[in-house]
Amino acid sequence: xxxxxxxxxxxxLPLAGIAAIVALPPxxxxxxxxxxxxxxxxxxxLTAWLYARFDASVDGLQFETRLPxxxxxxxxxxxxxxxxxxxLVLLTAFLGPLVVAGAFTAIQKDVKLxxxxxxxxxFAMLGTFLAQDLFVFYLFWETMLIPLFLIIGIWGGERRIxxxxxxxxxxxxxxxxxxxxxxxxxxxxxxTTGVTSFAFADLYKAELPLPVQTTLLAAFALSFAIKVPxxxxxxxxxxxxxxxxxxxxxxxxxxLLKMGTYGFMKLAFPLFPDATRMxxxxxxxxxxxxxxxxxxxxxxxxxxxxxxxxSSISHLGYVMLGLVSLDLLGIQGAVMQxxxxxxxxxxxxxMVGMIYERCHTRELAAxxxxxxxxxxxxxxxxxxxxxxxxxxxxxxxxxxxxVLLGAFKAxxxxxxxxxxxxLVLSTSAVxxxxxxxxxxxxxxxxxxxxxxxxxxxxxxxxxxREKAILASIVVAVFALGLFPDExxxxxxxxARQYQQLVAGNxxxxxxxxxxxxxxxxxxxxxxxxxxx
Amino acid sequence: MSWEVVLTAMLPEHLLxxxxxxxxxxxxxxxxxxxxxxxALVAVAAATTAALWLAFIGxxxxxxxxxxxxxxxxxxxxxxxxxxxxxxLLIARDESGQRAFPILLISSLYGVxxxxxxxxxxxxxxxxxxxxxxxxxxVLLAFRRPxxxxxxxxxxxxxxxxxxxxxxxxxxxYGGSGSLALSTFASALGSTDIMAKVAVVLVLVAFFLxxxxxxxxxxxxDAYEGAAVPVTAYMATIIKAGVLLAxxxxxxxxxxxxxxxxxxxxxxxxxIVWGNLAAMRQxxxxxxxxxSSIAHAGYLxxxxLGEGPGRFQAVAFYVLAYGLMNVxxxxxxxxxxxxxxxxxxxxxRGLFRxxxxxxxxxxxxMLSLAGIPPFPGFVAKFLIFKNVIAAGFTLYAxxxxxxxxxxxxxxxxxxxxxxxxxxxxxxxxGTPGRLALGASFICLLVVILLSVFPGWVIDxx
Numbered sequence: 006x007x008x009x010x011x012x013x014x015x016x017x018l019p020l021a022g023i024a025a026i027v028a029l030p031p032x033x034x035x036x037x038x039x040x041x042x043x044x045x046x047x048x049x050x051l052t053a054w055l056y057a058r059f060d061a062s063v064d065g066l067q068f069e070t071r072l073p074x075x076x077x078x079x080x081x082x083x084x085x086x087x088x089x090x091x092x093l094v095l096l097t098a099f100l101g102p103l104v105v106a107g108a109f110t111a112i113q114k115d116v117k118l119x120x121x122x123x124x125x126x127x128f129a130m131l132g133t134f135l136a137q138d139l140f141v142f143y144l145f146w147e148t149m150l151i152p153l154f155l156i157i158g159i160w161g162g163e164r165r166i167x168x169x170x171x172x173x174x175x176x177x178x179x180x181x182x183x184x185x186x187x188x189x190x191x192x193x194x195x196x197t198t199g200v201t202s203f204a205f206a207d208l209y210k211a212e213l214p215l216p217v218q219t220t221l222l223a224a225f226a227l228s229f230a231i232k233v234p235x236x237x238x239x240x241x242x243x244x245x246x247x248x249x250x251x252x253x254x255x256x257x258x259x260x261l262l263k264m265g266t267y268g269f270m271k272l273a274f275p276l277f278p279d280a281t282r283m284x285x286x287x288x289x290x291x292x293x294x295x296x297x298x299x300x301x302x303x304x305x306x307x308x309x310x311x312x313x314x315x316s317s318i319s320h321l322g323y324v325m326l327g328l329v330s331l332d333l334l335g336i337q338g339a340v341m342q343x344x345x346x347x348x349x350x351x352x353x354x355x356m357v358g359m360i361y362e363r364c365h366t367r368e369l370a371a372x373x374x375x376x377x378x379x380x381x382x383x384x385x386x387x388x389x390x391x392x393x394x395x396x397x398x399x400x401x402x403x404x405x406x407x408v409l410l411g412a413f414k415a416x417x418x419x420x421x422x423x424x425x426x427x428l429v430l431s432t433s434a435v436x437x438x439x440x441x442x443x444x445x446x447x448x449x450x451x452x453x454x455x456x457x458x459x460x461x462x463x464x465x466x467x468x469x470r471e472k473a474i475l476a477s478i479v480v481a482v483f484a485l486g487l488f489p490d491e492x493x494x495x496x497x498x499x500a501r502q503y504q505q506l507v508a509g510n511x512x513x514x515x516x517x518x519x520x521x522x523x524x525x526x527x528x529x530x531x532x533x534x535x536x537x
Numbered sequence: 538m539s540w541e542v543v544l545t546a547m548l549p550e551h552l553l554x555x556x557x558x559x560x561x562x563x564x565x566x567x568x569x570x571x572x573x574x575x576x577a578l579v580a581v582a583a584a585t586t587a588a589l590w591l592a593f594i595g596x597x598x599x600x601x602x603x604x605x606x607x608x609x610x611x612x613x614x615x616x617x618x619x620x621x622x623x624x625x626l627l628i629a630r631d632e633s634g635q636r637a638f639p640i641l642l643i644s645s646l647y648g649v650x651x652x653x654x655x656x657x658x659x660x661x662x663x664x665x666x667x668x669x670x671x672x673x674x675x676v677l678l679a680f681r682r683p684x685x686x687x688x689x690x691x692x693x694x695x696x697x698x699x700x701x702x703x704x705x706x707x708x709x710x711y712g713g714s715g716s717l718a719l720s721t722f723a724s725a726l727g728s729t730d731i732m733a734k735v736a737v738v739l740v741l742v743a744f745f746l747x748x749x750x751x752x753x754x755x756x757x758x759d760a761y762e763g764a765a766v767p768v769t770a771y772m773a774t775i776i777k778a779g780v781l782l783a784x785x786x787x788x789x790x791x792x793x794x795x796x797x798x799x800x801x802x803x804x805x806x807x808x809i810v811w812g813n814l815a816a817m818r819q820x821x822x823x824x825x826x827x828x829s830s831i832a833h834a835g836y837l838x839x840x841x842l843g844e845g846p847g848r849f850q851a852v853a854f855y856v857l858a859y860g861l862m863n864v865x866x867x868x869x870x871x872x873x874x875x876x877x878x879x880x881x882x883x884x885x886r887g888l889f890r891x892x893x894x895x896x897x898x899x900x901x902x903m904l905s906l907a908g909i910p911p912f913p914g915f916v917a918k919f920l921i922f923k924n925v926i927a928a929g930f931t932l933y934a935x936x937x938x939x940x941x942x943x944x945x946x947x948x949x950x951x952x953x954x955x956x957x958x959x960x961x962x963x964x965x966x967g968t969p970g971r972l973a974l975g976a977s978f979i980c981l982l983v984v985i986l987l988s989v990f991p992g993w994v995i996d997x998x
Contacts, residue, residue, distance in 0.1 A: 073992065074991075074992050075991055075992030076996060077992065078992075115890075118889075144910045144911055144915070147910045148910050148911050150909065154949065154952075155952075155956060158956065158957040159957050165957070166953060166957060169957075170946070170949065173945070173949060177945050181938050182939070184938060185922070185926075185931075185935045185938050188919070188922055189926055189931060192923070192926050192927050195927075
């Protein structure tokens with residue numbers, strides 16, 4: 006199938022990019038940059054084409070490729086697009102060219118290696134999202150570590166070695182525990198059903214006793230929670246963000262953190278539904294703690310990058326809350342929030358990078374009144390700030406709103422504090438929204454307004470390249486905010502499937518139940534009503 | 538016993554023997570011999586081809602029934618070991634002045650081949666000794682530093698201890714069963730007889746000593762550091778592969794049960810943890826590799842916890858991947874004024890800016906040794922732990938995996954030195970030889986093959 010070929014093309018294009026830039030003659034950094042951008046743009050174009058062709062009414066995989074890879078273990082190279090990953094793949098491909106273009110002037114050392122590593126990371130991230138086989142998923146998941154380890158470690162700030170080792174050692178610990186769980190899960194599937202397979206679809210059918218489910222869920226959750234990150238496993242994130250070069254921060258915030266929530270949604274929760282239902286209040290509590298704790302810490306930071314890093318922890322808390330609410334609106338909100346956060350946080354980190362290139366400091370106290378001297382920059386920053394707060398018409402609103410709606414209606418079978426517990430949690434999450442507005446607006450006020458202050462004067466406003474980068478981000482922010490219907494339709498079936506896998510009964514009637522559910526008013530339509 | 542069978546079945550051994558004879562003849566000649574290394578290369582390469590061919594046509598025969606037999610599995614093991622030896626010879630340019638080096642190396646290889654075909658403890662013992670004795674000399678031979686004498690002595694004494702322990706165990710097995718066949722070991726594994734148990738423990742300890750499992754590992758760091766780089770590579774890859782493949786032959790396909798399984802799991806587990814921890818604070822590349830090899834010996838013995846033919850598959854894939862990584866790392870180690878300078882981790886700082894290719898190769902080797910995908914070290918480790926979990930030893934598998942996590946730090950530290958250092962402390966002298974570069978390329982190609990098509994390779998093991 007031609008489209009399956011295109012999907013493989015999207016996945017392997019970064020490798021072709023690596024080969025191409027390695028083949029370029031030495032000391033032609035401008036050529037390397039141009040070629041990298043061209044490859045990334047081509048990849049985005051291909052992905053956008055596939056996104057447009059993605060049929061929202063089809064349940065299951067589209068553009069699928071399935072080839073035997075390690076036949077003896079039942080491992081297949083299986084990739085495909087479905088409602089779970091389609092938006093995240095698009096997000097990854099969308100951020101690719103922006104990351105490359107954003108690093109044009111910032112990276113002057115080992116340019117070839119840098120772009121090769123960005124491509125390697127892009128390859129691993131897309132592979133993680135596209136993989137439909139647990140072994141392949143794990144392979145890509147772990148592969149991601151190496152390029153990011155080098156990106157932070159080579160082009161990072163002063164404490165880069167510490168930050169990058171901390172990042173890798175944290176993530177690798179989660180991964181190794183998950184690896185044991187993966188092997189055990191596949192072995193149990195084999196022992197109970199006689200099927201040796203790593204395919205997600207087969208693993209969903211494994212019926213495990215509750216204690217085993219709980220243990221395996223804990224192992225998977227550890228790995229994913231470190232990546233998200235959920236408080237108290239978050240301490241690597243501020244260090245990694247602060248020390249990483251802009252490109253690293255953008256990829257980290259834009260895509261990598263979503264790996265964790267995607268992992269929960271695609272693997273950890275649906276694989277172990279009984280344990281998930283039992284532990285949903287615990288995960289919900291941790292999510293709300295992340296929301297509030299991240300917001301409180303963002304409030305008191307003096308480093309601009311740290312403010313955005315902690316705000317990421319807070320924003321991903323909403324995603325987790327939406328996922329464990331097991332309410333259709335909440336789940337769809339979580340997906341929207343993932344994409345929105347990727348765009349907005351990516352944009353904010355790019356903007357921090359731009360001001361850092363000009364002034365070489367990220368201390369908030371060193372700046373003030375930038376609205377007067379950098380008007381264009383300030384307009385973009387104001388828009389992204391409002392999107393981060395979740396103002397209606399921006400992308401942030403839909404996700405947060407739906408998550409909170411879902412959390413109110415959370416259908417948990419057992420309550421920690423009686424039936425009022427979801428109410429307590431969602432009320433606290435609403436407090437998080439207020440805190441979010443507080444720290445972002447306070448940051449914008451100190452940064453953009455007040456007495457004019459900057460480490461160097463005069464400052465040059467954004468050039469054309471930077472304007473183009475930020476304009477594409479702003480377009481994405483408003484597109485997601487004004488027309489949430491379109492992406493939500495594409496993810497709706499996946500959200501339903503997820504809900505049914507986790508909350509529904511185990512004996513998988515999800516396909517049969519679909520037509521009945523389709524008659525209900527689309528939550529996407531309800532959401533856009535809310536937007537208006 | 539027909540001569541035809543003896544000739545065909547032992548073809549790899551015969552080719553090695555022919556190589557030794559030619560080398561000795563050249564040695565006797567009036568002029569200073571040249572091209573010794575080439576002769577050795579040709580002999581080992583021919584033996585590799587022969588072993589591969591025997592494995593490919595599925596040749597199985599017993600030229601000396603009850604003592605020596607050939608089956609495709611044995612031939613495949615030999616082919617892996619011999620192929621790794623070709624690569625080790627390629628990086629031995631500096632040793633070409635040492636006349637005894639190729640002869641000793643091939644003699645040791647002959648021992649490995651014998652070991653992998655042994656059916657009785659007599660042949661096993663012969664093979665094990667023939668494999669080890671030349672290496673004691675090799676370690677000593679390459680000496681350019683006085684402290685190396687201590688290392689060689691340690692190696693010799695502990696190697697002798699292993700021999701004595703093995704003989705003690707074998708005599709107890711013989712006392713119990715009246716037979717010297719290897720299968721007596723497998724049947725003693727499940728036995729409740731105290732003498733059989735002691736015999737199994739003694740034989741196992743001998744293998745632990747040879748493979749450097751904690752607490753029998755003390756010789757390894759000194760010997761690895763004391764020897765010349767190719768000899769270190771030889772010890773780290775071929776000796777380890779030979780010992781472990783022999784252990785697989787010894788265990789057969791019999792499942793290991795408790796309490797013997799606990800012995801077989803706990804010491805390797807301690808090795809994994811201790812090897813990885815001790816490697817963290819090494820300043821010498823070879824000492825670090827020595828501790829890393831102690832940890833890897835732990836994973837390899839874990840493979841014996843698994844059952845059936847999966848054991849050979851896991852060990853064979855692992856020694857192949859692991860051996861390639863070691864050779865790749867040693868082949869890419871940039872030359873320096875002397876061995877000690879070449880060996881210092883500090884001298885690797887900023888290598889990427891001077892020798893990008895060498896730095897990338899060492900980096901790949903380190904990541905693969907750490908078991909980080911997409912490199913073959915990951916699939917190798919996965920294969921072992923999959924078998925261990927399938928055999929029901931989940932706890933040991935989890936502990937082993939967590940132990941392997943400890944290793945990630947020091948492998949990454951090397952990468953940090955290679956890529957992230959801004960200072961360049963010591964310049965390298967000269968560039969790697971063409972042969973070493975060739976060895977790197979071959980390793981790289983096989984690594985890519987193992988990374989992209991692991992299934993294809995596993996199916997053939």
